[in-house]
Each structure stands twice: as structure tokens, then as C-alpha cells.
Amino acid sequence: MNISDAATQTGLPAKTIRYYEDIGLVTPTRNTNGYRVFGETELHKLTFLARARALGFSIEDCRTLLALYEDQSRASSDVKRIARTHLDEIEAKIADLIAMRDTLSHLVQACAGDDRPDCPILKGIEATSVRKD
Amino acid sequence: MNISDAATQTGLPAKTIRYYEDIGLVTPTRNTNGYRVFGETELHKLTFLARARALGFSIEDCRTLLALYEDQSRASSDVKRIARTHLDEIEAKIADLIAMRDTLSHLVQACAGDDRPDCPILKGIEATSVRKD
DNA sequence: TCTTGACCTTCCAGTCACTGGAACCCCTAT
DNA sequence: ATAGGGGTTCCAGTGACTGGAAGGTCAAGA
Numbered sequence: 320m321n322i323s324d325a326a327t328q329t330g331l332p333a334k335t336i337r338y339y340e341d342i343g344l345v346t347p348t349r350n351t352n353g354y355r356v357f358g359e360t361e362l363h364k365l366t367f368l369a370r371a372r373a374l375g376f377s378i379e380d381c382r383t384l385l386a387l388y389e390d391q392s393r394a395s396s397d398v399k400r401i402a403r404t405h406l407d408e409i410e411a412k413i414a415d416l417i418a419m420r421d422t423l424s425h426l427v428q429a430c431a432g433d434d435r436p437d438c439p440i441l442k443g444i445e446a447t448s449v450r451k452d
Numbered sequence: 453m454n455i456s457d458a459a460t461q462t463g464l465p466a467k468t469i470r471y472y473e474d475i476g477l478v479t480p481t482r483n484t485n486g487y488r489v490f491g492e493t494e495l496h497k498l499t500f501l502a503r504a505r506a507l508g509f510s511i512e513d514c515r516t517l518l519a520l521y522e523d524q525s526r527a528s529s530d531v532k533r534i535a536r537t538h539l540d541e542i543e544a545k546i547a548d549l550i551a552m553r554d555t556l557s558h559l560v561q562a563c564a565g566d567d568r569p570d571c572p573i574l575k576g577i578e579a580t581s582v583r584k585d
Numbered sequence: 586t587c588t589t590g591a592c593c594t595t596c597c598a599g600t601c602a603c604t605g606g607a608a609c610c611c612c613t614a615t
Numbered sequence: 616a617t618a619g620g621g622g623t624t625c626c627a628g629t630g631a632c633t634g635g636a637a638g639g640t641c642a643a644g645a
Contacts, residue, residue, distance in 0.1 A: 323592075333593090338632060352640060354593055363578075370577045375552045378631065388574050398573045399565035406560055409553045416546045419508045423539050432532035440531045441521050444503050445496075456621075467604060470623090475602095485611060487622055511602065587645085594639065600632085610623065615616100 322347075325357040329365040336365060344368060344382060376405055455480075458490040462498040469498060477501060477515060509538055555580060 325347075326333045339345050340355070345364050347355040357365070367388060371381045380401055387393040422443075429439035458480075459466045472478050473488070478497050480488040490498070500521055504514045513534055520526040559580070562572035 321593075332633085334633060335631085337594095342631095352593080353595095354640085367578055370580065372631090373552075374556055374577065375549070384574070384577065387571075388578070391569060393569050393571070394567040395563055395569065395571035395573070396565040396567060398571045399560060399563045402556060402560050402563070402573050406553065406556050409549055409556065413546060413549045413553065416508070416542055416549070419506075420539065420542045420546065423507055423535060423542065427532060427535050427539055430528055430532045430535070432529045434527040434529060436524060436526050436528065438520075438526070438528035438531045440528070440535050441517070444507065444517065445500055445521070454622075465604085466622095468602085471603060485622080487611085505602090589644085590642100592639100592641075595637090597634105597636085599634080601630100604629080605627085607626085608624090610621100612621075613619090615618085 320357045320362065322355050322357070325355075325362060325365060328362060329369045331365060331369050339365070339368060342378065344378075344385065374405075375409060376401075380405060453490045453495065455488050455490070458488075458495060458498060461495060462502045464498060464502050472498070472501060475511065477511075477518065507538075508542060509534075513538060 320328075322333045322336055325331075325336055329336075331339075336345070337355075340347060345357075345361050345368075347357050347361050350356050364385060367385060368381055371384055372378075376384065383401060384398065387398050426440045426443040429443070431437070453461075455466045455469055458464075458469055462469075464472075469478070470488075473480060478494050478501075480490050480494050483489050497518060500518060501514055504517055505511075509517065516534060517531065520531050555576075559573045559576040562576070564570070
């Protein structure tokens with residue numbers, strides 16, 4: 320299987336797959352013409368990576384998770400710790416974004432949005448700070 | 453006022469302020485020894501920038517907002533359009549993160565997190581995709 | 586057989602918004 | 616004189632790709 324088929328199968332851009340090889344996440348073989356060949360194992364790894372990335376895990380987390388995924392004698396607590404930490408980060412980001420949204424949506428609502436210069440948004444940016452509860 | 457005072461006043465790191473000068477967002481004067489001097493106007497601009505950045509606006513949005521902020525004949529609709537677009541992006545990001553969080557928190561809950569290798573998280577990453585409603 | 590077009594390869598540069606660090610200058614107090 | 620705590624510039628690195636150039640490979644059609 321060539322790279323573009325692997326890309327189609329996994330939903331990852333070919334460029335990204337090459338990059339993943341570069342940084343040692345996958346190791347496709349090569350055939351005589353130098354093209355990458357993706358077997359079932361590599362395809363599995365790529366799928367795993369695509370899903371883990373979609374869950375927002377960093378590349379380094381993915382590297383660790385992939386190693387655990389392949390290690391039949393892993394402890395599930397190792398995986399859980401990584402996932403929990405990441406979950407906490409996601410929660411924190413959500414909280415940040417909600418604070419931004421709340422502040423900003425108030426400002427947007429207050430703004431007439433016409434051709435006059437009076438603008439509560441600019442005033443608001445000048446004066447308001449983002450509240451984090 | 454020297455850069456470290458400006459940093460304290462605005463809450464921005466000195467490095468960041470230098471960077472903002474580099475990319476033309478602020479233009480402090482210099483005194484004879486080459487040190488940057490921040491007057492009231494520049495300090496205002498920095499404060500505005502810090503707040504706009506805290507609201508998640510990109511640097512380029514900040515540049516535009518700053519120009520509008522300084523332009524007494526602006527139309528508030530120009531500001532509102534930028535803010536609305538940004539607000540939509542924030543909403544989208546929140547939705548993405550919530551989808552991640554929901555998927556991941558289910559997986560974390562399902563995982564015993566002990567020293568056995570059986571791990572619903574890894575299985576879940578293998579099998580699940582993140583649902584976006 | 587030649588050509589066309591769709592593949593594939595490598596490598597380099599750019600993205601965004603900083604951040605760290607080196608090497609050096611300036612000012613004040615001891 | 617020296618020590619320290621400012622300040623300056625410039626260069627490189629971050630994360631996770633992404634775009635693009637320059638060129639090799641392959642299968643199908645004229």
C-alpha cells in the first residue's frame with residue numbers, strides 16, 4: 320500500500336504521514352523504487368495516531384501511548400495517568416475559552432455595528448479583563 | 453518608563469513587548485543610551501494589546517483592532533465583524549474540545565488504572581472516533 | 586515509442602506568537 | 616574597581632505540520 324492509500328485509509332494527509340516517519344512514529348518499509356510501503360501494522364499505528372491526535376494528545380503523548388499500545392505487558396494505570404492529565408488540560412482550555420466567549424459575546428451584543436465610531440467592543444477591550452471564575 | 457516597568461504595568465513579558473515593537477505594533481521612543489521609553493500612548497496600546505490577546509484575538513486581528521482603536525472616524529461595524537468572526541471561532545473550538553472531553557472522560561472512567569494491561573482507553577483510541585454533534 | 590499525467594521522493598522554508606540564551610552595554614551603589 | 620541589576624541585539628527553537636520546488640517512477644493512451 321502506497322502513501323496516498325494510507326492517507327485515504329487513515330484520513331491523515333500524506334505530508335503528515337511522512338512527517339510521522341521523520342520523527343519516528345511509524346517505520347514503513349520501502350520497495351525497490353523507493354516508495355513507502357504500508358503494511359497492516361503501520362496502518363494500524365497510523366489509525367491509532369490519527370485518533371489519538373483527534374483527541375488532542377500531543378505528539379509526545381502519542382509516542383508514549385503508541386509504545387504502551389504495542390507493549391502487551393503495560394499497566395493500564397500508565398495510560399490512565401496520561402489520559403487524566405490531558406483531560407485536565409482540556410478542561411482548563413474549555414474554561415479559558417468559555418471565559419473569553421462570555422466576555423466577547425457581551426461586547427458584541429452591546430455593539431451597534433453601524434457606521435458610527437462609537438464602539439463598546441473597543442471600549443470593552445480597553446477596560447475589561449477576562450474573568451476566569 | 454523603561455521596558456520592565458511597562459511589562460509590570462501591562463502584565464506582558466518584556467520579551468513580548470520587544471517582539472511587538474519588532475512587528476510594528478508599538479513604537480516606543482529611545483533615550484540617549486538606547487533604552488526604550490514608553491509614554492502614555494504606547495502604554496495604552498500595550499494594555500489594549502494585552503487585553504485583546506487575552507480575548508484570543510490573533511496578532512493580525514490585534515493590529516487591525518489597534519488601528520481602529522486609534523482611528524476616531526472608524527465604523528463600529530468594522531470592529532463588530534472582526535469580533536463576531538472571532539467569536540464564531542471560539543465557539544467552534546469550544547465545541548471541538550467538548551467533544552474531545554466527552555469521549556476522553558468516558559474512556560478514562562472505563563479504565564481501571566491498575567497494573568493489569570487491559571485498558572479501555574487504548575482500546576477506545578483504537579476504535580472510537582470523536583463525535584462532533 | 587513517446588508523451589502525458591498522476592504518482593512518488595527529498596529537502597528547504599514558512600507558519601504563529603512567542604521564548605531562551607548568548608554576548609554585550611549601561612547605571613548605580615558600595 | 617567591582618558587583619548587581621537593568622538594558623540592548625541577534626539567533627535559534629518551540630509544535631505540528633504545510634507549501635513548494637525539483638526531480639524520479641509508473642501506467643495508459645496515441
